[in-house]
Amino acid sequence: MINLNRFDLVSLRLFVAVVDAGSLTAGADRFGISLAAASKRINELEQHCGLTLLQRGQRGVSTTASGQLLHRHAIEVIARLEQLALAVEDVHGGADAHLRLWANPSAFGGFLPRLLSAYAARHPQVRIDLEDALSEDGVRAVQKGLAELAVIGDNVPCEGLETRLCNIDRLVLLVPRAHALAQGASVPVAAAFAHDLVTLPRSASLTRKVMAAAETAGHTPRIRVQVRSFDSMCRMVACGLGLAILPEAAAALYAQALDLKVQPLHGMAVERQLLLAMRRRADLSPSAEALVAMIEAALGESTRSP
Incomplete structure (x- = not known):
């Protein structure tokens, strides 16, 4: 039986960084630690799990089947902790509620400004944290818990996320x-x-x-x-x-x-369709759910228009 108290958050975050970078060296650089320290942490994580998580090669590293499983769950854990940290920051900042949204250039150049204007008028207590980013960056932000929602192109891989049509x-x-x-x-x-x-x-x-x-x-x-x-x-x-x-x-x-x-x-x-990506709609904050509902209502009105 694995001892949960021995799971090290730093090592989990490092593991995710290494897998995302495809290289132990690059992952260590992103994390700001030496290659030797990174290798030691990954080895200790593998020993604690009793599994080989990474396959090492001349061109970098790749996950084993066990490593893929751990990577998916590690992202979940880290995302929850990121959301916790951001929620605490909201409390310190005096915000009643917060909407964290990343969106691609097509959204900024199209439907999004008008939608957010209406949203802000309807929900003045919500502080909107908006990031202009490419679709792939938006997907990663949602996966890692940096954003609840992201507007992305319909041809962008978004494994593990739910999507809804938000604009055509x-x-x-x-x-x-x-x-x-x-x-x-x-x-x-x-x-x-x-x-x-x-x-x-x-x-x-x-x-x-x-x-x-x-x-x-x-x-x-x-x-x-x-x-x-x-x-x-x-x-x-x-x-x-x-x-x-x-x-x-x-x-x-x-x-x-x-x-x-x-x-x-x-x-x-x-x-061209734009999609709204989220982890699970059932887990959205009230602020994010309110935006999703507005988008759905707007789409419904457009389909009924002559």
Whole structure:
């Protein structure tokens, strides 16, 4: 029988860091301890469990089946402790309630600001802690307990999380008004891929969707500039550094101000879904549950609209 009193939280957190990094050295660096100290802690953890948790190799480490099981449960434990620490901070800070939400650029450039404005008006006692992040970072934040909710793209792996549809948008092409592709009612996606593109980082869910569409069309995208926000994307387009494929709601915000043209695309799946990710809805705080309910109500109203 394992002695629970001997489980070391530091070693559990180190184990998760090593698995996530795929390397004992990288995990030790992230944790701020020496490689020798990290190796000693992992060995002690394996001895205490009576299991081999990691397979060591020249290219790093990988989990055994037992290691995968421990990793999953260790994340659960650490997430709960993170939530406890944040809740204590809330009490010290005098907050009645707290909503921790991470969201990707598509959410910030589309439905999210208006939604949070309505939420804040309805729940003025809730302090909103909002982080602008790529979808994969949002998933990790929820998995590790740094956020209760995350808005992510529908093509992002989110193992162990529950998801709900929260928004549907349409991808469009943003071009300078004097560009040849600004003419006509819509643009074939193959024509867009014949030009330099401005994109979010390659790891972003939107960029992966664009890359997949290009591959399906038999093209290799010519990505000239990668930036971190839609604002930067649109400014690059306005300066003639390339064209951009982005959600229509975000493109419309910048088109008039920067003298750009929003063009519909055809030849690819242009509808894009955003998902709301959470650990378990049953475990959400009242603040987070209230936001989920607002999103569901808004979606219900949109489906009933003519």
